[in-house]
Amino acid sequence: MTAPALANAALDENAVALPSQEPARIARDSRPLRLITCGSVDDGKSTLIGRLLWDTKAVKEDQAASLQRDSNGKQNDLGLPDFALLLDGLQAEREQGITIDVAYRYFSTDKRSFIVADTPGHEQYTRNMATGASTADLAVLLVDARIGLLEQTRRHATIATLMGIRQFVLAVNKIDLTNYDRARFEQISHEFKELALSLGVRQVTAIPVSALKGENVVYDGRASMPWYDGPTLIEVLELATTRSAQTVGFRLPVQRVSRPGESFRGYQGTVAGGSVKPGDSVVILPSGMVANVTKIVTFDLVRNAAVAGDAITLVLDRQVDVSRGDMIATIDSQPMTGLAFDAQLVALQPEGIQPGKRYWLKSGSRRQRVQVQPVTQLDLKSGKWNHADELPMNAIGKVHLTFDEQAIFDSYEQNRTTGAFILIDPDTNNTVAGGMITGRRATIGGIHAEEHRVILSLPADLADQLMATEIFAGRREDVDIRRVNAAKAIEVIDAIDE
Amino acid sequence: MPHIHPETELHNPQSTKPPLDPHLKALENEAIHIFREVAAEFERPVMLYSIGKDSSVLLHLARKAFYPGRVPFPLLHVDTGWKFREMIAFRDETVEKYDLDLVVHTNPRGAVENITPFTHGSALYTDIMKTEALRQALDAGQYDAAFGGARRDEEASRAKERIYSFRTPDHRWDPRNQRPELWNIYNGMIRRGESVRAFPLSNWTEVDIWRYIQAEEIPIVPLYFAEKRPIVERDGMMILAEDPRLELLPGEAKREEVIRFRTLGCFPLTGAIRSNATTLDDIISELETATVSERQGRAIDRDQAGSMEKKKREGYF
Ligand SMILES: Nc1nc2c(ncn2[C@@H]2O[C@H](COP(=O)(O)OP(=O)(O)OP(=O)(O)O)[C@@H](O)[C@H]2O)c(=O)[nH]1
Numbered sequence A: 001m002t003a004p005a006l007a008n009a010a011l012d013e014n015a016v017a018l019p020s021q022e023p024a025r026i027a028r029d030s031r032p033l034r035l036i037t038c039g040s041v042d043d044g045k046s047t048l049i050g051r052l053l054w055d056t057k058a059v060k061e062d063q064a065a066s067l068q069r070d071s072n073g074k075q076n077d078l079g080l081p082d083f084a085l086l087l088d089g090l091q092a093e094r095e096q097g098i099t100i101d102v103a104y105r106y107f108s109t110d111k112r113s114f115i116v117a118d119t120p121g122h123e124q125y126t127r128n129m130a131t132g133a134s135t136a137d138l139a140v141l142l143v144d145a146r147i148g149l150l151e152q153t154r155r156h157a158t159i160a161t162l163m164g165i166r167q168f169v170l171a172v173n174k175i176d177l178t179n180y181d182r183a184r185f186e187q188i189s190h191e192f193k194e195l196a197l198s199l200g201v202r203q204v205t206a207i208p209v210s211a212l213k214g215e216n217v218v219y220d221g222r223a224s225m226p227w228y229d230g231p232t233l234i235e236v237l238e239l240a241t242t243r244s245a246q247t248v249g250f251r252l253p254v255q256r257v258s259r260p261g262e263s264f265r266g267y268q269g270t271v272a273g274g275s276v277k278p279g280d281s282v283v284i285l286p287s288g289m290v291a292n293v294t295k296i297v298t299f300d301l302v303r304n305a306a307v308a309g310d311a312i313t314l315v316l317d318r319q320v321d322v323s324r325g326d327m328i329a330t331i332d333s334q335p336m337t338g339l340a341f342d343a344q345l346v347a348l349q350p351e352g353i354q355p356g357k358r359y360w361l362k363s364g365s366r367r368q369r370v371q372v373q374p375v376t377q378l379d380l381k382s383g384k385w386n387h388a389d390e391l392p393m394n395a396i397g398k399v400h401l402t403f404d405e406q407a408i409f410d411s412y413e414q415n416r417t418t419g420a421f422i423l424i425d426p427d428t429n430n431t432v433a434g435g436m437i438t439g440r441r442a443t444i445g446g447i448h449a450e451e452h453r454v455i456l457s458l459p460a461d462l463a464d465q466l467m468a469t470e471i472f473a474g475r476r477e478d479v480d481i482r483r484v485n486a487a488k489a490i491e492v493i494d495a496i497d498e
Numbered sequence B: 001m002p003h004i005h006p007e008t009e010l011h012n013p014q015s016t017k018p019p020l021d022p023h024l025k026a027l028e029n030e031a032i033h034i035f036r037e038v039a040a041e042f043e044r045p046v047m048l049y050s051i052g053k054d055s056s057v058l059l060h061l062a063r064k065a066f067y068p069g070r071v072p073f074p075l076l077h078v079d080t081g082w083k084f085r086e087m088i089a090f091r092d093e094t095v096e097k098y099d100l101d102l103v104v105h106t107n108p109r110g111a112v113e114n115i116t117p118f119t120h121g122s123a124l125y126t127d128i129m130k131t132e133a134l135r136q137a138l139d140a141g142q143y144d145a146a147f148g149g150a151r152r153d154e155e156a157s158r159a160k161e162r163i164y165s166f167r168t169p170d171h172r173w174d175p176r177n178q179r180p181e182l183w184n185i186y187n188g189m190i191r192r193g194e195s196v197r198a199f200p201l202s203n204w205t206e207v208d209i210w211r212y213i214q215a216e217e218i219p220i221v222p223l224y225f226a227e228k229r230p231i232v233e234r235d236g237m238m239i240l241a242e243d244p245r246l247e248l249l250p251g252e253a254k255r256e257e258v259i260r261f262r263t264l265g266c267f268p269l270t271g272a273i274r275s276n277a278t279t280l281d282d283i284i285s286e287l288e289t290a291t292v293s294e295r296q297g298r299a300i301d302r303d304q305a306g307s308m309e310k311k312k313r314e315g316y317f
C-alpha cells in the first residue's frame, strides 16, 4: 500500500496504523471466551476477525508485511489491506476469495483472552460452521447491511442455537456502504431479534459495523455514526460469559483402564459433569454395579476432589467390571439409559441421513451401532417442522435413535458433553451428522401405562440367550433391561409390594 | 537455566508447585483427553518427537496422561543428521531418564546421494530429509496414529487443521475435505493403511507453551536460553557456527554474539535471535513484547507462499 493511498483511506488513523509495539498483557485468571463468526457468504466474517486481530495487536510485523504483500492487486476501493487474508490460509481459499474451512485464532485484550473460530458462509461448507459452533460460548452473526437476513443467516442462527449458544451479537456489517443508514440498521436489528426470540434466544446485542474500516469493532465509529451510542464489538466480547458447567450429577465417561501392574487399576477419563471426591458412591453404567471411590490419582498428587473438565484417574474400592465406553456416575442423579432416544441433528454430508441405515454413534468414549429414523425437518423460511423421511445435506431434523445395546445419555440441555453425539457412516468412515439428545423415548408408559408387564430376574447368561432370539429382537423397544448383581435384584423385587 | 529434575521430585505429592491457572489447566486437560482417546482407539500410535519446546511439553503431557503407567507408545525422531548437537544430547538423556522407547529414522538417501541443506537448497532438502523420511518411518512402523506438537497459532494453514487430522495411505492431507469435528468427540475410524495425525497442542499459543514450561518445570534444550555463542550471518539469518560441516563462504566470518533460538530445527536453516533472555521469565516477557512471529526465523516457511500447506499436503507434519 502506498502512502497517499493510506492517507486517503484513513478516516480514522487507527484504521491502518501498523500493529503497535506493545501487545496487551494477557489476562490469565479465567478461561478464554470461545466465539464464532457466522452468516452468509461474503458478509465479511473473515474481514471482521482479521480486523479484530489487527486492532488488538495480535498481528506481528512479519505477518503484517506478508498481508500487505498478499493484498497487492486485491485492494478494495479504500486502499485498505484485505484483512480476510489473515484468516483464509488455504490456497484454495485465497484463490477463490472465500472461506472453506474453519480457522481457529487466539487473541487477547488486557481484560481476557479469546479463541475465535472463523467459519465459512457458503452453504456447501455448513459442516465446517457446525464444527466451529459446537464448542462456542457466543456467536457473532454477520449480516450485510445492504442485503439483510438471508436463508443462510437463519440456518446459522438456528444451528448455533441448537448447539446451545445463548449469546448473540448481530453485526450489521458494511454499514459504510449504506451511508451509515440508521433506519436500515434498526430494521435489520428488529428482524433479527424476532428471529432470535423465535429460537428462544434473548441475549442479542446489535451493532452497526464496518469490518473493513474498523468502525465499532475495537475502536468506536462515532465519527461516522453519531447516532449509535452502544458498545463496540470488543466491549461486548469482554463482558460475555463462558458456558457454565452444567449442574447434573457426576459423570465420567471411561476412556481407558489403566493397569500398569497387579496392584493398580484405575479408570481414566475427563469429568463430564458434576464433581467427585474419595468416599463417594458411584454407579457404573450400563451394568448398574455400585462401588465407592477410594482415590483420584493425577501425575502431581493424589487429589481430594475433581470437577467438570478435569482429566483424572479414578480408583474404586472393589473389583468391578468397567471398560472403555462405560460411564461412572453419581447414584442420586443418573443419566438416562435405554435403547430408544429422541434427538435433533444436523446432516453434514452430501449423502444426507438415510432412514433405516445403521450408523455408528459416538458419544464421549462410547461407540455403538444405531438406527436413525428421521421424523421431521426444519423449514428455515417458516420456522416449522415438517414431516420428513430422510434428511438431505445441511438439513436440521428431529430423529428417533434405536440401539442394539444400552445407550447412556443426558439431554443436551442438561449436559453439553453427555448429551452430544456424532454419527459415522460405516461405509465411508466419515462424520455425517452432529446430534443433540432431547430425551429418552418413552417406549413404556404414556398410553401403554396400564398394560400388564412382568419383571423377571434371570441369571445373566440365560438373559443373554433370550435376548439373542428373534422374537425378542422384534420387540426390543418394548423392553426395559437393567443389569444388576443378585443382591440388588432381590432388593428390587422385594420392594415391589403386590 | 533449567536443570533436569529427577523423576521422584516431579511425583512428589508435597510438591511446592502452585496449582496451574484455569487457562493452562483447561489446555492441559484437553491435551490429556486427546492422548488417552488416541491411545485407546488406535492399534499402533507413535509420538513424533522433535526435541523442541513443543515436543517437551507434549512428552510431559503424555507422561501425565498415562500416569501411573508408562507412556504406551514409542517416540519417533526423524533425524536429518543436521540437528543441533545439544538437541541430540538432550534427546538421549530424556529417553533414558523417563524410560521411553525411541525410534530414530534417517532417510538413507541422505548419505547415499549426499543431500545437505547447503547443496540442495532448503526446499528439496526438507522434502527429502524430513517429509519423505517421515513417510518412510511411519510406513516402516505401520503406525495408524501419530501425535504431533503442532499448534494452530503457528501458521495460517495450521489454523485450519483438525485435532484428528486424517491422512490417506500415502500420507496426504486434503484440507478441502476435512472431517467435521464437533465438540470433543473425535472420529478415529480409518481403513487399513490410512492414518490420523493427532495434535493435542492445537489450541495452545507460544506464550501458553512457555508459561506451562515454567509452571511445570519442564526441562528444555539449553539453546532456548541466551548465551554467548559462535555465529555466522547468512541470508539475513544468524546461524550457529559450531559444526565442522559448516563451511564459511567467501566474505563470511565467524563471530560471537549473545543469542538464543525461538524454535529449533536443522541448524543450517534455523536463525538465532539477539536476546538477553537467560531465564523463563525473561523469555516470557520478551515474547509478550515481541513484534515478529516465531516462525520468522525458519527458512523453510519462507521458500514460497503457502509453503507450509504444500508440505503438509505431501505428508509433512
Ligand atoms: N465496504 C466494506 N467492505 C467489506 C466490509 N467487510 C467486508 N467487506 C468486503 O466484503 C468482501 C467479503 O469479505 P469476507 O470477509 O471474505 O467475507 P466472509 O463473510 O468471510 O465470506 P465467506 O467466509 O466466504 O463466507 C471482501 O471483499 C471484503 O473486503 C465492510 O465493512 N465494508
Ligand SMILES: [Mg+2]
Binding pocket: A045, A046, A047, A084, A098, A099, A118, A119, A120, A121
Ligand atoms: Mg470468510
